[in-house]
Amino acid sequence: MQSAPPKATLRIQIRISLSSLAMFLLKAWRSTAFGVYGYLNFTKSGFLEHSKNFNPEDMARRIDGKNCVVTGANSGIGYATAHGLASRGATVYMVCRNKERGEDAVSKIQSSTSNRNVHLEVCDLSSVHDIKSFTSRFKEKDIPVHVLVNNAGLLENTRVITSEGNELNFAVNVLGTYCMTELMLPLLEKSQPDARVITVASGGMYTAPLTTDLQFNSGEFSGLEQYARNKRVQVALTEKWAEKYGDKGIGFYAMHPGWAETPGVAKSLAGFSKSLEGKLRTSEEGADTVIWLALQPKEKLVSGGFYFDRAEASKHLPFAATKSSHDAIDSIVDTLNSFL
Structure with a gap:
């Protein structure tokens, strides 16, 4: 009688800490909630x-004689805002990195609006040195700045x-925005109490809490996650600016343009852009709330607020555990100040 062959037993042990599991589930929830909320x-x-x-009357207001500075203005939402x-x-100063593309954009806007008070300012928003040089030159104009639109943004994968x-993402989205705003404050103060700073953030920030790892030095680099982190910083900075400079007659607002079909999206998020072909907003629709914020009487707006489609919106998704992270903003501001 033959004995039965020995049985091979394979045991796989998977050990995962509760904290790691909780973080995995939290990230999954943020991503899923953002995707569903965003699509709708x-x-x-x-x-x-x-x-x-x-209200159509909200956009009928004229702002003749007011000086507006728009960064990243040669294409996409920046161009639509400047236009x-x-x-x-308005007298519009279009801040662009590329001189030739900037000149072309200025010419088109002057022609289509019959407004000759549209000017090009060349500045690379990824360079603190360039921003300092630009703001120093611009201050020599000694003019009040009524509206600063921090639109320049980047998603480098x-x-x-x-x-x-x-x-690079941090340099443009966070450091560039911070330096431009801080260095333009003296000119913004000249136009108080009507001065305002509008920062074009993104709903992508819903997927990320505030972190002091500004340059993504920990973990495997993800351009998409870094972009979300950057946009969260912009929203938290807007809150901080409103608190810090509330007595200077300057309003600070962040906004989300929605998912718009822009050259930047097509280049950086090609798969996303293709999957939603025909469903994305136009640049003009993306810029709508920026222009709305620039036109409204300040008493109708909440300084430090986050706006979407002409209404104040929540800065946090339900159960996403991002709200308490904003406590880190003071440490982040200290870091950003070290570059000035």
Whole structure:
């Protein structure tokens, strides 16, 4: 009688800490909630639905004689913003990195709006040195700045280090925005009590808490996650600026343009752009709330607020555990100040 062959037993042990599991589940929830919420609200159909509640009179206001500075203004939402402000009589300074593309954009806006008070200012927002040089030159104009639109943004999927030693996404989205705003404060104060700073953030920040790892030095680099982190910083900075400079007659507002079909999105998020082909907003629809914020009487707005489709929106998704992270903003401001 033959004995039965021995049985092979394979045991796989998976050990995972409760904290790691909790973080995995939290990230999954943030991503899923953002995707569902975004698809229902951030697309073109969301804009068309929300626009049913818009008041057309809100956008009919003229702002002749007011000086507006728009960064990243040669294409996409920045261009649409500059065009919208110029068509309402503003003197617009378009801050662009590329001189040739900037000149072309200025020419087009001047022609289409019949407003000759549209000017090009060349500045690379990834360079603190360049921003300091630009703001120093601009201050020589000694003019009040009524509206500063921090629109310039970037989503670079690979880690790129600038000549100044900074991670490129951080350099443009966070450091560039911070330096531009802080250095333009004296000119903004000249136009109080009507001065305002509008920062174009992103709903992507819903997926990320505030972190002091500004240059993404820990873990495997992800351009998409870094972009979300950057946008969270912009929203928290807007709160901080409103608190810090509330007595200077300057209003600070962050906004989300929705998911718009822009050259930047097509380049950095090609798969996303293709999957939502025909469902993304136009640049003009993305810029709508920027222009709205520039036109409204300040008493109708909440300084430090986050706006979406002409209404104040929540800065945090339910159960996403991002709210308490804003306590880190003071430490982040200290770090950013070290670059000035």
